[in-house]
Amino acid sequence: MPVDMTHPVLTTLESVLDTARPLTSGAVADYIPELAKVDAESLGISLVSSRGDVHDAGDSDIAFTIQSVSKPFVLALALDEHGLDEVTKHVGLEPSGEPFNAISLDAETGRPLNPMINAGAMVTSSLIAGATADEKFAVIKDGLERFAGRDLIVDEDVFDSETSTGDRNRALAYLALSTGSLAASVDVATAAYFRQCSVAVTARDLAIMAATLATGGVNPTTRERVISEDAARWTTAVMTSCGMYDDSGTWMVNVGLPAKSGVGGGIVAVQPGQFGIGTFSPRLDERGNSVRGVAMLEALSKRYGLHMLSHRGEPHSPVGSLRSEEGRTVAELRGEIYFAAAEEIFTRLTPLMNDDGCLVLDFSNVTRVGLAVKELFRAVPQLVGETSSGQPRAIVVDPDGVLDEA
Template identity: 70%
Template sequence: MPLDLDIAVQAILDRVLDRARPVGGGELADYIPELAAVDPDRLGIAIASVRGDVHVAGDADTAFTIQSVSKPFVFALAVDALGLEAVLEHVGLEPSGEPFNAISLDEATGRPLNPMINAGAIVTSSLILGGTAEAKAAHIVDGLGRFAARDLVVDEEVFSSEAGTADRNLALAHLARATGALTSSVEVATTAYFRQCSVAVTARDLSIMAATLAAGGVNPLTGDRVISADAARWTTSVMTSCGMYDESGTWLVRVGLPSKSGVGGGIVAVQPGQFGIGTFSPRLDARGNSVRGVAILEALSARFGLHVLSQGPEMRSPIAAVSEDGDHRIAHLRGELHFAQVEELATRLRPLLGGDGCLVLDLEGVTRVGGAVREVLRELPSIVGPRPDGGPAIALRDPDGVLDPER
């Protein structure tokens, strides 16, 4: 028997899908022959929390190809392996304000404007480790699988279909090669990119991948660190400004979640520190975004206050809860801890210090700690000093090692 909370979440998701089903309009991505053959009425959603809970509804386990939803995750793999500055030598971070397949190159540097458009994504794929297209693609598919918490495979029929209708992407790659932005041959880069876009996923997979970004790069199902916390933050930032192509500004106002769409019908969205969302519905609007996927995320954001810039103070608090264990008080912390959060901790937890017990700061729900704050927290027990009976007045519980100086 599921918990009452699980029943409530399921009811919410079912209701959201029921309201989205009648939404009309949109067309399949028929310029890729294999994508023109999918069932246009498929509709699914999944939500994965940073604690590893996954809730699904509708066609959440129906396979489709990831297409451009792969772009932020491959960017994350590249910056995690090479560092942000090295990647920025080849691709920028600025919104293009143009369609996904536009010729958007910086006039001064020749770099594609960002890694979310096709030109930038092809360049990003060329940066992935491996001297051949096969090696790069294998590294990408493995990385996407670590985000999704399972082994993923390429849909070979879709790959062949994409490779056979790739004139514009090949042209973009040649232009990037001519400017020096592309680090491999055109054939190697585009073949790796087409295989990347042809990876088969589900809405459930996308939600887990997004939750990995929300959790600062740690997969909430496997517990594996897929990328660094910095790489997760940088990737989420680019999704916020560039993820929905030439609708990114409107998306930020109306939905307010870092997101990425793909012409396979998927959309992935991130609520940092909390959860990831994956949706699937194949019919696309003129900008290449899923018509009903957009409707779902707009409704969720409006009804449940998910906009990242409208969170109330109670949602931003680093203190998720306070519990007791005998004489000990346990403060369960969450999200990212920077100066503002530590200031709040000092104010709100001060009354819990003293007496016969110890105040325990439980960092299990913390996704990232700023460098200077990390040092302060590690030294906090010695700064506060012992209780009158000689025991520690404050202690830290850090099962995931977020205070490790190497993180």
């Protein structure tokens, strides 16, 4: 019979909620009338691992509108459809250092500075396939649903409110149109964008969506490839420098996770290769970021060393052991081997590839090898050639085929 116990990760998330709960500064967004009606006390967090394990605490299942948290995911869809070169003809990749609704256009090209501000996000939405707003939004909604792993709905009251108060966004869209950046009419682009922002999600949805970026574009709960690995990497990079508006630099110093906030109260954060986090708390600071959401993610990062630039000490050596065997030196390799590990292997072991014997590189205990690094190891026997007696200087033993092309 299983023992009834609290999962340690749940305890962690609950403690983060306790850290943020006393904070009462900030206010709900009221420039969109429907957003002013939300419960300011709602507070939730969810963490989803790259294996698809879901951990929730607090109000993680309360629905709210995704707002600007949709921006990186729609960017990812556009990148997957058109590629980086085409997308960046229309929108830049540089931080603006300005509020989300600022007029931030490149002085030379006229492009919006990045896809995380409103002007750039409307350009990104305009790039999605479809001649009408409904057609574009159908593609966007399908993509967001594949990121979340479930069907999503539009909060029509919020959409109506967005539409009736969206004159500034229309003005930004007209500016983008005047520079040739907008890929659709203003009416089509803004209508698709307003509806995109009005999609209802939960903190759990955001965590799954973030985990999909963390795993290189594969939803870890459905196992569906949603976008390409390139699109996931490019999107995460833009989130790193631009995701928290004019607070992005401070965010990266204090938290160090690629993230995106929205005025609906959500924040999505990515730990590449490991997990995604979604938070929900509607009170916003002066920059439009959730006060409690920022506090929760700061607490998690500082307590558990989540900063993506943290130094975690010397990695384990990929060379498990060296032994002599019938005139050969056998190097038992282990773990995951990417460029840094390959550099150590070649630096330490290349001197052993000489006329006195043969070096055997045994990959039996290796779990994963970087794609480009595979090519280096497959080429080793040809690169080092043979001894003067015609024997190979190096042999690669790969019983599980970890060096096979993926």
